[in-house]
Amino acid sequence: MHKTLTMARPLLGWLTVALFLIFGAQWIGGTGSSAILLTLFAWLFLVIVWVAFGVVHEAETLAEMLGEPLGTLVLTLSIVVIEVVLISAMMLSSAGNTTLARDTMYAVLMIVLNGVVGLGLLLGGFRHYEQSYNLKGASAYLSVIIPLTIIALVLPNFTTSTPDGSLAPPQALAFSLLTIALYGVFLWLQTGRHSGHFVAPDAQPIDPREMAHHRPAALDKPKLLRHFGLLLLHILPIVILSKSLAKLLDYGIAATGAPKALGGIVIAMLVFAPEGISALIAARADRLTRAINLCLGSVASTLGLTVPAVLAISLYTGQSVLLGLPPSSMVMLVATLLLSGMTFSSSRTTMLEGAVHLSLFAVFVLLVFSP
Known part of the structure; x- marks a missing residue:
């Protein structure tokens, strides 16, 4: 049963690819029927989500083989690559949506940091009362997330080189290089000398000299390559x-008059649904370090990879990209970052922190439809 499901996911995905390559232009461009377009969107959405669960499964298999934190990194990078591709596709197919990247990154921050x-x-608190995790790892994530978030989504509103929330070409180039450099340093430390900060406190010694005596067993390279190929x-x-x-989503938002921010939320939910479910399962199983690595790692990867990709597309195509958030969203963002800093300032958590984060998430959802 398990092997059948494993093969069914990519088969369905590639069958859908073949059908859309052959008939997609006719289906999307040759009909004005909202019902047909909605059906096509639902079909693609469900297929992508189901195949994305396969991505998570294969990435988690690799995670078990590679160990932490490299395993979680494989999972988060796999998911963020999908997000970057979706954003890029929508940017290139719809030149009028200048806020898509901003809305998607903001939605990821709100959904992950507050919702998940x-x-x-x-x-986790309801089942285990209090939960412990590796505080140093969470602090390291936040030390990267906070400056990257402020630089990408807040600072553009206060620069004078442009009249709106966009960036001038020199700023875009400099911010892209800065983002890549900071995220690269973080990855180097996460997978190197400070890798012990991203495992459960009782799972592995933090001192690198002690970790040398806890090396994992030799990897099965053929199995590793097989699962990488399946990924x-x-x-x-x-x-x-x-x-x-992207074309169907853009049409749907225009046809229904829905808020443009809904496009970013749909992409964020589509991409991070499997990873979010994995994080919730880990938290409920009292593997809070694993859950935090998935949540904060996905946010850090989103900022570290999406910002340079979006700015590169903007510079290459000349398409304007607005990154600065509106005032109400900036307030929500700052409140979320402050709350996250308080939540992860102690090595133990309770239900109270969860309830407060969910209250901010409820406000976020309300403001999308009633700004």
């Missing part, structure tokens, strides 16, 4: 289908 973290702490087999159909999904 809040629900995870609430479920690519799941990711590629999502990448190919992203352009068709």
